[in-house]
Amino acid sequence: MKKRRINTTISQEHYTLLKKHVGEHGTQQKVLEIAIECLENNSKQYSPLSIEEEIWMRIGREIKDLLVIFNKNTVRMLLETADIERFREYINDQKPLEFTCEWYYHKPLKELSLQEFVDGIIMGMNILGPKDTINHIEDDNYHTIIITNNLGINMAKIMAMEFESLFKSYDVKSEIHFSKRAVFLKIFKRSND
Known part of the structure; x- marks a missing residue:
């Protein structure tokens, strides 16, 4: 040598x-x-933290006293008996995904570019969302996001309601479909995106 x-x-x-x-x-x-x-x-x-890990570190100090950890089977059981309409009221009142995007980018939802909006959805689901996987595909005319979870149909319904509220607030054309294990989002690009 x-x-x-x-x-x-x-x-x-x-x-x-x-x-x-x-x-x-x-x-x-x-x-x-x-x-x-x-x-x-x-x-x-000791590799660098991912963006989601950095955000958890930033917000961890603020929410640690509020955080309650449940086993997934417990959450699934609670969701099976949940009043979905009360979740709808909560989503319409609190707009959790809208808040997450605005908090992350430090600007109003309407000021986000479509790419920031899509990245905000993915980041929000990676940090706070009850997901198993999240996949994003960008085509010429739209973004497709597929989110899987094993918490059952009520979780998929709740996620679909959250996205419906978010897309309405952002004023973007979209399609939302869901099944027991997945939520499928199609977010159409606008002429200026």
Whole structure:
């Protein structure tokens, strides 16, 4: 292996540490090589946070006292007996997806580009949505988003209601279909998008 010469200065504190580790590893060269390898391994081990993880970190401090964690089977059972019309009232009053998009972009929903709007839906579902998978396909005339979940038909109905409210607020032509395991969204592009 070809070797490279380096020449540098370090603080007295780091020189003391270097000498301490030379006793364990034999040479200054070996100590520096091990330190560099450790830095490399740590950078691989602690990869940067995804956008969703960063947002959870930002909002975690604010909502940690409100958060209640349920097992998916418990949630499925609660949804099977839920009053769907009360969810509709909540959605129409609180507009949770609209709030999520506005909070993320720090601007009113109507000021979002269609791409920001679509990205906001995906980000919102990745962070707060009860989804198993989310897939996005962009065609020439529309965006298709398919969201799967295993929480049953009532969860799909609730998600469809949320998207219906969101699309109405954003004033975009769309189609929403759902089944027991999935919600299918088609968001049509406008001439200026």
